[in-house]
Amino acid sequence: MTGAGAIDASATIWDRQRRWVTLGAVALIFLAAIEALAVTTVMPVVSAALDGEALYAVAFAGTLATSVIGMVASGAASDSRGPRAALYVAVVLFLVGLIVSGAAVTMHQFLIGRLIQGLGAGGQTVALYVVVARLYPAHLHGRVFAAFAAAWVVPSMIGPFLAGAIADYLDWRWAFLGVAVLTAAAFAMIAVRLRGVDLGGGEPLQRRVFAMRLVLSIIVAVAAVAVGLSAEAVPAIGWPIASIAVVVIGFAMLPLVPRGTLRAARGLPSVVLMRGVVAGAFFAAEAYIPYLLMERFGFSATLAGLALTFSAFAWAGASALQGRYGERLGNTRIALISLGLVLVGLIAVLVTAVLGLSPVIVVICWAFAGGGMGLVYPRLTVLTLAYSDAGDQGFNSSALSISDSGGSAVAIALAGLGVATFGGGAGAFWFVFVFAIALVLLAAIPGLRLGHAAEQS
Incomplete structure (x- = not known):
């Protein structure tokens, strides 16, 4: 098999x-989807079983934070030596983490696994992106990512409900x-099929640059976890710790993303920035949707998973539409439509949580x-x-994923800190959704500055 440039x-x-x-x-994406949806559904049960309710947000934020390290390492390895080895190592780490979490008897052991x-x-995501870039022509990229999104369809239909059951x-x-x-079964299949496939290479790894980026990614991860752990402290201490950690994250991420990202420069910097902000808004809110339904409305874990089921199904369907009509709609229009839809869902959930309306509204409107x-994704x-x-596909894919995971980790951790500050429990969930709404409005700034490259859907 030849590289993307030589394919008809x-x-x-x-x-x-x-x-x-x-x-x-697609199989690896499918299983990652199953796991992501399952964790969100069962986390209220896990935190109660392991007496770790104070660490609820960290169970999400910590995983996203360490994924930044995996992204940096995988991006550098993919650019210099091709994505094969990076993908294999990433899948093995993913497996080990699942086993440690599943066998945990304390919340701290569970967090280590996470x-x-x-x-x-994190490493798996970046490596797969580079595989797509190296093996598929540009006009198929939108279709490949639509296929990845379609891999969420079955998990979205059965994943949350099955995890709850x-x-x-x-x-x-x-x-x-x-x-x-x-x-493990999917990994065995792809390992055999990628053998002998030409995934290309790149420039020799610049060890000093790589070491600096790896250290910075570790700083980002540690600071993001610190934001989450600050919820265990009293607010007078927790908020200053979180604020300092967020500033540290901002400075540490500068070399890990395209120049101009934090000031929403037009083009790629705004693409990367929007990904982080909108991801933070959505996933901070979604982490608390099952918790809200179970704590406020008495749902079982099985029924609470229905909200995630409908949402994930809508995600996959909209992704397929984007793959077919994305070029016709245009980048700015897609950005504004997507932000409007997320805003509708967040406002509906907020009003339901505050006024105690029917929980069916949450299930449908999410x-x-x-x-x-x-x-938009x-x-x-x-x-x-x-x-x-070809020389920066790994770096740019890594930057996109770093923004995604970093933004989500910080947003989830800050949401957890806000919930703890206002007394915890269902009565404080309003903070999560107000915070997420503010992030969606902020995402409109880079959303209007995405620009136009030679993209094809």
């Missing part, structure tokens, strides 16, 4: 040359251990937010690759 433009992602690579990559899992998840009727541990078994994310990925060349 009439090829498809399911042709004879690529079908097994596509299947293997941190390891984050290393693998497992927690209610079996044991929450199988939400992790079961995914580990399936991931799908609007999922649809908005489904429109693959579009931002396509734009990132369109702004990249």
